[in-house]
Amino acid sequence: MNPSPEAVVHQEARQRLTVATALATHRIWNRLDEDNLYQSWLGLVGDVLAIVMSGQLAAAQMTMPWLNELLGAEDDERPDADRIIPEAFTGVDGSGRPLGGVLMAPIWTALRLVTAGRPIVQALLAGRSLLDAIAQTAVADIGRAADSAAMTARRSVTGYIRVVEAGACSRCIVLAGNEYQTDKAFLRHPRCKCGMEPVTREHRPRPASPEDLVGQMSETQKRKTFGEAGAKAINDGADLGQLVNARRGMSGASVLGGRAITTTEGTVRGEFRRQEFRRLQQAGAIPRSQSIRGFRPTVARLMPEEIYRTADNRQHAVQLLRQNGYIA
Template sequence: MRVVEMPACSRCIILAGREYSVSTGFLRHPRCDCTMEPVTKRRRGYVLDAQDMFEQMNPAQRRKVFGEAGQRAIEDGANIYSVVNARKAMHQVEMFGRQVQVTYTGTGSKRQKRPPRLMPEEIYKQAESREHAIRLLYKNGYLR
């Protein structure tokens, strides 16, 4: 099982508690402190997942790891995995008469046939209120 030690990056946090076979490890990035720990029946079920780790972080740590907009989105109920994975493939496109940050991750299309979804940063720039931000998070697939 992947054990994540804080401080950690957002990618490591969403992989916390993931189980790997005995002969399979996981790739680490530079300065990664994640380790592997054997899983026993007694240990199974006592794993910190990404949301648990997020809840244990203070606001400054959350902002550093997830960014200000990512932190706000997660605190507003967005799926932590959607927020982090959206950053895997950010693009700048012309939309609404200006350049905006979007992602195709999570749209179900790797060939960019479906419309992109706005990044949390763009959602909070455009939102006129918290309620409007929640509607945009829902419309762009961060909330279910």
Template sequence: MTVPAAARQHQEERAAQGKATAAAVRALWSGIDPEDLERSWLTRAALAAELIRTGQLAAAASAEPWLAREIGPGEGAVDPEAAVAATGDLAVPLLYPLLIALNRLRRGFSTTLSILSGAAFLEMVTRSLIADAGRIADMAGMIARPRVVSYVRVVELPACARCIILAGREYTLSEGFLRHPRCDCTLAPKRPGDGWKPVMPEALFAQMDEGQQRRAFGAAAVKAIADGADIGQVVNARRGMTTVTRYGRTVKATTEGVTRRGLHGSRQAKFQKIAGNRYATAKTPRLMPEEIYRLADDREHAIRLLRRNGYLF
């Protein structure tokens, strides 16, 4: 049994709320005067804030009815207004689209591209604020229900690689929710004895077609995962991606997992201490998956390198 249908529906409705609110706010932005960006946006900012707050309230208000149906009444009902207030003041987030557009203009970009840059940021921050308000309400409602002992991350496609590798992960209620801008993942409550199993990263990856996989992970990472590389290791490696000179050429490597405790570092014999770094790191660089495929003589060689660099268990 996978994540309960109600939890998936809750996630879909929350994402739809964010999308609809973002579209309304972006439409408001599209009406600004190209000849007077500052004045025209500042006169609209109050209405944009009202639209966002309305969307946040709708997202936060959905938490209590959903949890009441799934878990039962809590020790207290969720206050949507409090959840919205916890996301912070909107003055700065709504000023940034204007600053971005003006900065682009000063750097020589066209007015059209500058306005589009501001619009992209505005859409991202709106969707993030909607999701944050909803998740705060969800968490509050779960904590108010003693039967809930943990929560599971619910990820629905399309999603980014960072979210996919966290799909199905279970957290205690004291752990914060990891999210990035525009992340629309939600939470599913778990009680002792619940028999359902979460959808794991590998299952989500298998549901994606080749084009979706390449867009989310990159071509080399898709090849590595298909050959059995751990999906989490492949994605996490990109956080510390860098270039180093080894083997007589410049290669792509990563600083992730290279200490003695890391998957790559634990398999190395020689370590070095670098100034400013509290941990000793492996002398041999940890190659990125795409570099492994570029250097490997054949598939077997590539798999050996994937294992040596900590992508395979």
């Protein structure tokens, strides 16, 4: 059985959004002054940041309509309860780093190649390729983070199924159809196109298995995905799981070196800042008469996947999502 039509439409819409976002950044990159790369990028990176953040916001805004269409409204008496706040997810990459800093990497790549004596055309292509990966991954990661947060906040959802398309890489194909609890980090790699579909007592999707996906591939596609020897081994009956190291090059979006992943994004403004200000006022740490203007929280803001990793249970995870400004 294939994923539900709603899950396929959702995944394809997200993929179109990631590609459109990357193409928009390409147009900005192509305006670089070849004789003054660094300074011209400083004048353009703000436009690129706005484009990527707009793509992230659009990706997060897709979540609630999709879930409501797929599963229906969960609580008619409280239709606005535990809804995600799309704006809370924007401005960072999957590891919680501010996008403004991450978007400097492409120009450093280009400058490094120019300094090494490479042709300017080659340097610019390398920088644009990295920019493409950053843009697509940032939008896709935030979209999946929003999906995950919304599913965690929804009491009827017990987990999610990984939805993989036939043209995916070998690492993703061997994970196709796997079911995970909602607090399990979504394994992905740069430019990963996979999505997720929620599991409830009534809604139990059965996406294509790795064997189903491989069965849909031509011999040319198999060789491209698994290599010449790998394709032959598969045709000879080799086990896919043994053939492919599924975790090589893949990680949970917010997991870096086992340390807690936080972000300062959203502490200057946004729902997290307002909630922290109210909390401190109620605790008596800030006078009731003081304005929120100029207030900046001193605590770090947890990324969604760090919340799932550290939460004691689902109720705790929802509480932390709310405290960190991801759901209302």
